[in-house]
Amino acid sequence: MKKTTQFCFYVLIFSGLCSCAVAQKATISKKEVTRIISTLASDAMMGRKAGTEGEKKAAAFIRSEFKKAGLKSPKGVNKFYQKFTHRKMNMLNVIGILPGKSKNEKIRNEIVVFSAHYDHLGVRRGVKGDSIANGADDDASGVTAMISLAYHFKALNNNQRTLMFVAFTAEEIGLVGSRYFGKQFNKKELERFVAGINIEMVGKPSKFGRKGAFITGFKKSDLGEILQKNAKGTGFTFHPDPYIGYNLFRRSDNFALARHGIPAHTISSVDIANDKHYHQVSDEVKTLDLQNLTEMIEAVALGVRGIVSGRDTPTRVKIR
Numbered sequence: 001m002k003k004t005t006q007f008c009f010y011v012l013i014f015s016g017l018c019s020c021a022v023a024q025k026a027t028i029s030k031k032e033v034t035r036i037i038s039t040l041a042s043d044a045m046m047g048r049k050a051g052t053e054g055e056k057k058a059a060a061f062i063r064s065e066f067k068k069a070g071l072k073s074p075k076g077v078n079k080f081y082q083k084f085t086h087r088k089m090n091m092l093n094v095i096g097i098l099p100g101k102s103k104n105e106k107i108r109n110e111i112v113v114f115s116a117h118y119d120h121l122g123v124r125r126g127v128k129g130d131s132i133a134n135g136a137d138d139d140a141s142g143v144t145a146m147i148s149l150a151y152h153f154k155a156l157n158n159n160q161r162t163l164m165f166v167a168f169t170a171e172e173i174g175l176v177g178s179r180y181f182g183k184q185f186n187k188k189e190l191e192r193f194v195a196g197i198n199i200e201m202v203g204k205p206s207k208f209g210r211k212g213a214f215i216t217g218f219k220k221s222d223l224g225e226i227l228q229k230n231a232k233g234t235g236f237t238f239h240p241d242p243y244i245g246y247n248l249f250r251r252s253d254n255f256a257l258a259r260h261g262i263p264a265h266t267i268s269s270v271d272i273a274n275d276k277h278y279h280q281v282s283d284e285v286k287t288l289d290l291q292n293l294t295e296m297i298e299a300v301a302l303g304v305r306g307i308v309s310g311r312d313t314p315t316r317v318k319i320r
Helices: 003-015 030-040 043-048 053-069 105-109 136-156 176-182 223-231 254-258 290-303
Strands: 081-086 089-098 111-117 162-168 193-199 212-215 237-240 264-268
Touching: 030 043, 030 053, 030 136, 030 290, 043 053, 053 089, 053 136, 053 162, 081 176, 089 136, 089 176, 111 136, 111 176, 136 162, 136 193, 136 290, 162 176, 176 254, 193 254, 212 223, 212 290, 223 237, 223 264, 223 290, 254 264
Parallel strands: 111 162, 111 193, 193 264, 212 237
Antiparallel strands: 081 089, 089 162, 212 264
């Protein structure tokens, strides 16, 4: 009997769990989550404004984490950096992949994108005292989640589909990095992208309570329903976006992929209608609930497991 089979057998006997997948709980370390977000949202990054030295410093840190996690640099990308120019400014998306392991070539070559934007607002003029917009929740929290998921899925080493991890720049000035990313693929290549899991502002409990998150554009595909199904019985919950008037589906990097038909949505927990730190210099790590952030990353890891394994395939998005 193979070791994996023995493991599942003993789990069934001693834990009463119904499947090996459920027993395979996310292994996300709060200590590591704290380390990553504290670095990304530190004053040393100078607010990570696109096109600045702060952006480059943040990109270098993300690249180093991708290397440590064991990701590979995709073809056509120079050592994890996708370089481009916008308004005469040199900018960087940071991209790494975990190749799929399925024996089925089609599934192995299908891509699940995990993304978050790492740029923020930089140094704010006219602000007395602390003038650095650290962007801890927006969106160092999402980048921390994305990096943590890279470590997690590399450790599991059983992803049947190819997983792509992307840190987008220049979201704050109009989804520039993600739009550039999406334009690099032809129609046939875009069909290989089966899901886009964008993560933004997950550092605080949602209006649904702890272990609860919402998904933008919930009804535009069945990705949200798939996450709900995979998280059932785990204590984590996913909900439709309760802030429809804010048009969040079109305001984050998921939209740059969704406009190509990819079922790409943003997962978030922020109470955007009442958050006092949004786009303020006060958006610092000390305002976050790092235990909640750690739990949110676990929730995403559990929610996407059917997509990562090739068992679930979300319906395509149609943008009107």
